[in-house]
Amino acid sequence: MPIFVDVALPAAVRKQFTYHVPDELDSSVQQGQRVWIPFRNYYAIGVIVNVHQQKPSFKTKPVRKVLDEEPLLSEELLDLTQWISKFYYASWGETIQAALPAGLNFVSRKYLNIADDLNQEQLNEDQKEIIEDLQANKTTLNEAKKRWKGTGLNKVFSKLLKDKKIEIWEEPDMKVTVATEREWIWANDKNEEKARTFLESEEVNEDLKWTSALAHIAEELPIRQSEIPDDSVFTSYTLKKLQDEGWITYREVEKKNEMEHLDHEPDSIKSLNDEQRAAFGEINESLSDGKFANYLLFGITGSGKTEVYIHALKKVIESGKGGIVLVPEIALTPQTVSRFYRIFGDEIAVLHSRMTNRQRLQAWQDLYSGKKNIAIGPRSAVFAPVQNLGLIILDEEHDSSYKQMDPAPRYHARETAIMRAQMNDAVVIMGSATPSMQALNMAAKKKCTMLELNKRHANAKLPEVKVLDLKQYKGAMRGELAVPLFMAMEEALDKDEQIILLYNRRGYASYLQCEDCGHIPESPESSVSLTYHKRKNLLMDHYTGYSRRKDTQCENCGSSNLTIQGSGTQNIEEQLDDLFPNANVIRFDRDSTSRKGAHENILKQFGEGKADILIGTQLVAKGLDFPNVTVVGVVNADTELAFPSFQATERMYQLLSQVSGRSGRGEKPGTVFLQTRQPDNSALIFAKKHDHRGFARQEMEFRKPLYYPPFSRLIRFELKSTKGHEVNMAAHALKNSAERVVPDIPVLGPSPAAIPWMNKKFIWEVTLKIEPERGARYIEALVDKTMEVYEADVKGKFGSVRVNVNVDAIN
Numbered sequence: 001m002p003i004f005v006d007v008a009l010p011a012a013v014r015k016q017f018t019y020h021v022p023d024e025l026d027s028s029v030q031q032g033q034r035v036w037i038p039f040r041n042y043y044a045i046g047v048i049v050n051v052h053q054q055k056p057s058f059k060t061k062p063v064r065k066v067l068d069e070e071p072l073l074s075e076e077l078l079d080l081t082q083w084i085s086k087f088y089y090a091s092w093g094e095t096i097q098a099a100l101p102a103g104l105n106f107v108s109r110k111y112l113n114i115a116d117d118l119n120q121e122q123l124n125e126d127q128k129e130i131i132e133d134l135q136a137n138k139t140t141l142n143e144a145k146k147r148w149k150g151t152g153l154n155k156v157f158s159k160l161l162k163d164k165k166i167e168i169w170e171e172p173d174m175k176v177t178v179a180t181e182r183e184w185i186w187a188n189d190k191n192e193e194k195a196r197t198f199l200e201s202e203e204v205n206e207d208l209k210w211t212s213a214l215a216h217i218a219e220e221l222p223i224r225q226s227e228i229p230d231d232s233v234f235t236s237y238t239l240k241k242l243q244d245e246g247w248i249t250y251r252e253v254e255k256k257n258e259m260e261h262l263d264h265e266p267d268s269i270k271s272l273n274d275e276q277r278a279a280f281g282e283i284n285e286s287l288s289d290g291k292f293a294n295y296l297l298f299g300i301t302g303s304g305k306t307e308v309y310i311h312a313l314k315k316v317i318e319s320g321k322g323g324i325v326l327v328p329e330i331a332l333t334p335q336t337v338s339r340f341y342r343i344f345g346d347e348i349a350v351l352h353s354r355m356t357n358r359q360r361l362q363a364w365q366d367l368y369s370g371k372k373n374i375a376i377g378p379r380s381a382v383f384a385p386v387q388n389l390g391l392i393i394l395d396e397e398h399d400s401s402y403k404q405m406d407p408a409p410r411y412h413a414r415e416t417a418i419m420r421a422q423m424n425d426a427v428v429i430m431g432s433a434t435p436s437m438q439a440l441n442m443a444a445k446k447k448c449t450m451l452e453l454n455k456r457h458a459n460a461k462l463p464e465v466k467v468l469d470l471k472q473y474k475g476a477m478r479g480e481l482a483v484p485l486f487m488a489m490e491e492a493l494d495k496d497e498q499i500i501l502l503y504n505r506r507g508y509a510s511y512l513q514c515e516d517c518g519h520i521p522e523s524p525e526s527s528v529s530l531t532y533h534k535r536k537n538l539l540m541d542h543y544t545g546y547s548r549r550k551d552t553q554c555e556n557c558g559s560s561n562l563t564i565q566g567s568g569t570q571n572i573e574e575q576l577d578d579l580f581p582n583a584n585v586i587r588f589d590r591d592s593t594s595r596k597g598a599h600e601n602i603l604k605q606f607g608e609g610k611a612d613i614l615i616g617t618q619l620v621a622k623g624l625d626f627p628n629v630t631v632v633g634v635v636n637a638d639t640e641l642a643f644p645s646f647q648a649t650e651r652m653y654q655l656l657s658q659v660s661g662r663s664g665r666g667e668k669p670g671t672v673f674l675q676t677r678q679p680d681n682s683a684l685i686f687a688k689k690h691d692h693r694g695f696a697r698q699e700m701e702f703r704k705p706l707y708y709p710p711f712s713r714l715i716r717f718e719l720k721s722t723k724g725h726e727v728n729m730a731a732h733a734l735k736n737s738a739e740r741v742v743p744d745i746p747v748l749g750p751s752p753a754a755i756p757w758m759n760k761k762f763i764w765e766v767t768l769k770i771e772p773e774r775g776a777r778y779i780e781a782l783v784d785k786t787m788e789v790y791e792a793d794v795k796g797k798f799g800s801v802r803v804n805v806n807v808d809a810i811n
């Protein structure tokens with residue numbers, strides 16, 4: 001019986017390709033293994049997603065080689081990635097690629113091979129020269145192209161390729177590098193004894209720096225660079241000198257795992273307080289049942305959600321299962337990791353983007369082999385190959401980093417986690433102090449069980465929140481700080497307490513705001529803030545495409561005192577140096593944290609009290625636990641509100657509550673100052689009262705009649721092109737096609753995107769609002785049909801336009 005395999009390729013094509021398995025290959029091919037297959041005019045790497053015996057109607061080509069002994073993806077992960085490829089409309093291969101660590105990916109290099117059936121006798125001189133060269137040296141396609149470019153052999157080479165006398169051969173390129181450091185060791189013939197003898201001999205001058213370094217280092221060798229103490233004895237000078245004098249030398253060794261220096265004290269697990277125990281009790285029952293369950297752990301900031309996660313994980317590990325802890329990427333600091341590490345030690349594999357490919361591959365293998373049972377990581381850790389999965393924790397469930405924007409698959413880790421847990425009879429805990437409307441809606445519909453933690457541990461109080469109306473402080477500002485915030489900061493500094501300042505800016509979206517009443521113009525069509533487009537001097541709604549000339553008078557109060565806000569950088573750091581000359585200020589944002597390890601360092605310094613003021617963007621709002629922080633200030637709360645998204649108010653509320661939650665976590669009470677020109681905005685009013693329920697109720701009432709999520713699901717078609725007029729026409733055509741495919745569904749747009757021009761491409765959008773209950777099969781069919789009709793409509797006219805599909809689009 002011939003065996004066939006369906007293979008998924010990591011390309012945007014949403015179909016699989018069928019090959020037969022030739023007899024000479026091991027017939028025990030399995031789903032989830034990678035294979036080399038002939039594809040177009042070369043060989044490609046793909047993953048077997050199905051093994052069967054149904055002969056297709058076309059003539060199949062043979063699999064050339066099976067690359068893995070064991071499947072890389074379990075059946076469970078194959079099912080999950082297939083579901084994602086339908087629900088989020090991506091190719092299965094792309095999704096599998098996202099689920100595997102880079103080292104095991106489809107990264108490959110194209111090499112050249114001489115065809116088996118080539119008859120060397122019939123070659124002319126030029127052809128022979130090329131063939132012999134290729135036979136002598138293993139050559140990549142690119143190298144070959146370079147080699148013969150501009151020479152008379154270039155054409156001959158192309159012809160040989162075209163006639164398949166030379167084949168293109170793709171090999172996996174395991175781009176796995178090892179992170180190394182120096183380890184100092186004795187030079188060849190030297191050792192400690194010889195050093196002693198030398199140091200005791202008469203001719204040695206003990207006052208020399210390098211001899212005293214030798215005395216010290218003699219006891220330490222071998223010693224790693226990272227273990228060398230920072231002191232005056234060991235400097236780059238003395239080390240170099242010792243090397244020059246022939247005493248020591250070094251070798252490159254693999255860096256140690258970054259967790260090795262963390263404490264592991266399994267007994268330090270905290271006993272739960274009453275509220276925590278009640279919440280854990282329910283979760284524990286589901287864990288014992290071994291059935292799917294979904295919990296929303298709604299606990300105010302500092303209420304100890306992490307302690308509940310730890311107890312649940314412990315239970316899972318003790319019952320011989322494994323768990324995944326998802327955290328927002330930026331929260332993946334040693335502070336978070338060390339809390340889990342302390343209890344679980346080597347059971348934990350950390351996965352994050354700052355790791356090298358080699359480290360990520362190692363972590364992946366440790367989980368795959370069952371050597372470790374807990375994965376901690378951001379969004380993509382939802383694919384971690386944890387064996388016998390019992391629990392998935394989604395900390396800060398509302399965080400927007402759980403949604404992948406680009407490239408495909410544009411999945412959301414929350415929905416993916418729920419699906420994966422269902423497939424495994426596992427339990428999900430979604431934790432947040434400010435649950436998303438989606439999660440609250442699930443709770444309302446009994447699709448998850450809400451558990452509450454309403455008290456801070458040890459009765460620490462939530463901070464007092466003061467709203468500062470910037471309109472009233474026009475004459476009383478210190479730089480960008482209104483006087484009451486400035487004074488509170490001075491006072492805190494006097495008492496050696498610490499301060500966090502948030503200056504949130506969203507680089508691109510400018511908006512118009514009335515200086516007198518604080519009003520920000522909204523779209524009459526979608527209730528979303530209008531974005532200011534400088535080039536055309538327009539206010540624009542990027543959902544519906546509505547636009548108008550920039551207002552000259554405030555539509556709310558008639559004032560002509562309108563200013564453009566939201567762009568331009570604040571040089572607040574310099575201001576702070578002037579305002580508080582004796583304070584130590586550190587900055588924490590993407591610019592200051594792009595260097596590897598930099599952000600750990602910043603937080604460590606702040607935690608150790610080496611800085612008094614931490615300023616930063618959204619990053620400072622998340623998960624930090626510094627008991628000495630008593631003042632938190634938000635420089636301009638309105639920038640978040642003006643963001644052109646139906647979720648702007650929710651985002652603002654979340655941000656304000658999260659950042660407020662950083663204050664007063666210890667014994668000292670905290671205060672929060674929110675600077676705004678819209679003191680009556682509901683997000684502020686509810687944030688001031690720490691009333692998430694009240695906020696959510698109002699937000700739902702706003703969204704329901706407008707049919708925004710969670711009352712609908714948004715499917716967004718994003719059209720991109722370097723040619724502005726083509727993308728514009730294509731977007732109109734797509735809207736038209738969509739309206740014919742789904743006449744009963746609202747189609748928004750076409751409109752330029754919130755960021756209408758990026759990477760030299762114009763971006764337009766068309767958005768469908770579908771019923772929230774619709775599943776993967778419906779979405780796939782709907783988008784397939786829309787694309788099919790669109791392509792038939794435009795008949796290849798807009799060749800430059802690429803269409804991406806983003807399901808559950810959020811900004």
Ligand SMILES: Nc1ncnc2c1ncn2[C@@H]1O[C@H](COP(=O)(O)OP(=O)(O)OP(=O)(O)O)[C@@H](O)[C@H]1O
Binds near residue numbers: 272299303661
């Ligand atoms: N049962 C407990 N026993 C001792 N200390 C506790 C307990 N629960 C919480 N704490 C302490 O209270 C502080 C806040 O807890 P934790 O960081 O877990 O809260 P959280 O709900 O995760 O906070 P956030 O949402 O603000 O990040 C921590 O320092 C934690 O160690």
Ligand SMILES: [Zn+2]
Binds near residue numbers: 516519554559
């Ligand atoms: Zn006004």
